[in-house]
Amino acid sequence: MPRRIVSMAAAGLLLLATGCGAADMTVQSSPFAAAEGSKTVTLSQQSWVGAQANTAVAKYLLEHELGYRVDTVQVDEVPAWDALSQGRVDAIMEDWGHPEQEQRYIEDKGLITRGGDVGVTGHIGWYVPTYFAKAHPDVTDWRNLDKYADQLRTAESGGKGQLLDGSPSYVTNDKALVKNLKLDYQVVFAGSEAAQITQIKQFAKEKKPFLTYWYKPQWLFEKVPMTEVKLPAYKEGCDADPDKVACAYPHTPLQKFLNTDFAQNGGEAAALLKNFHWSEEHQNEVSLMIADQKLSPDEAAEKWVKANEPIWRKWLPKK
Template sequence: MRIRHHGPVRGRRVVAALTAGTALAVLTGCGAADMTRQSSPYAAAQGAKTVTLSVQSWVGAQANTAVAAYLLEHELGYRVDTVQVDEVPAWDALSQGRVDAILEDWGHPEQEKRYVQDKRTITPGGDLGVTGHIGWFVPTYFAEAHPDVTDWKNLDKYADQLRTAESRGKGQLMDGSPSYVTNDKALVKNLGLDFEVVFAGSEAAQITQIRQFAKEHKPFLTYWYKPQWLFERVPMTEVRLPEYQEGCDAEPAEVACAYPHTPLQKYLNTRFAEAGGKAAAFLKKFHWSVEEQNEVALMIAEEKLPLQEAAKKWVERNEPVWKPWVR
């Protein structure tokens, strides 16, 4: 899920770009707080072993933060606060020192130029180790029965089978929240497809709908993304869109190409990066695979484990992976 931007593309995570007045929820500590008016009590605290991590709403980002927080607390002796912040406001909060680190960013060139290159208030923290990708997907059982559906040029052939009560007589392309920023309406229009973009309402609602379609063995076409644990439960096959070329999505209304593949990045507040001691060094070293992230994400989303318990289980099973991060 990516934010729309112009210029060189490094990726676009599709989440709501909330305004500066949006209230941000503190997930640990003393409860809800408006982070646009006050800092977390632990962010950039002078001389204290405290760290504040920004966490996005999707489960992969929650998995990153859960494991990082657990290791910071149990191996390095830090107090950790986590704050739920959407992507563009997170850059503002990071620049101002209201959070110390973002562990999964899908690419925001405008913010990188402003805060990393010009103001130098944010410092790159290195690759997360995971590559993100958005695309259109059909269930693998449908792709195996109709192999040509995996080419966008053949989608109209199956529009009748993909029609729903909400798609106004056309085939349905299911998206997540109506507040997400996607290319899908432009893609449908510019590729001349007989489809209607229908929003499920949220990521959770989209997952529920996908699983219901799969349970009934019905065909569906959905906007989805990797990495995501749901692929482990509902195998899906990507539909080939016109090949992505650098800059092909620079003009939002004219997009007619696939989404890019994006190496996900970490970012640190510059003051924290320079004076954050072992915590800053640890976060720079934090680097894991899609499979490792999905292992934690599955425990959170599928097994409904609390974040700390999921992190504890993963840490206990994977000492050779994380031990170099804390040295």
């Protein structure tokens, strides 16, 4: 009966491995974490480069100044909140505001803790390339956009002007805005930021006009200078009903968020991530190294850290 013995042994092993009691998978780390038996921090890597810059610099400091091992996982914004609440990631280094998730995970369940300002203010808006705005200065007011609709037509916009939107994970009211401001435009979703950037660069190479959803701070402004189109001014609460929005996007101070357990027991790593605070120029400097000079995030972070010691010294936990 060797086979039976083998199968019983296998079953026994499995039971041992999994434990016989309850298994809460909401507190479970990645199998790739802590491979060399060291203290590990997992950071959420977001898809846009500004957030990558935060993560890269935080990672570099954690690894080289505090001796942690850092894993990064790329996840979209909303699933990242979910992962953060479960401790699959320890921190999100840049968030653009998710009221619904904040209510659920911070106020109701207490699984996530606020980590303070990043020091950068984010702003979403509609942009045209500066070469086009210089040739037609009145395009920067939304009331005049219709005049230029036929210049902004593409095969995808069905006879109207094209308003290029990007990744489905980003906050956008553009469909409602176009409808409520009664503009002769069609929102075309590029489906990913990579596709949107590629298209913008392609337009810019040929000096063609375009109108796009875009956000600041963003490294692409250094490559393709763009001018914002003024939308009706933002007032507190004017974007409360997503179907009736008819105003510009707010200016959002970007936030960090930590898993509650990590925030309390994460020691020096948690302290460093809470203290992390820099400016738009710093972030852009690193972003540009990553996105334009094609340095790897680690190399870019190393370069920045070497040149800016006084800034990050203040973030290190006091011993």
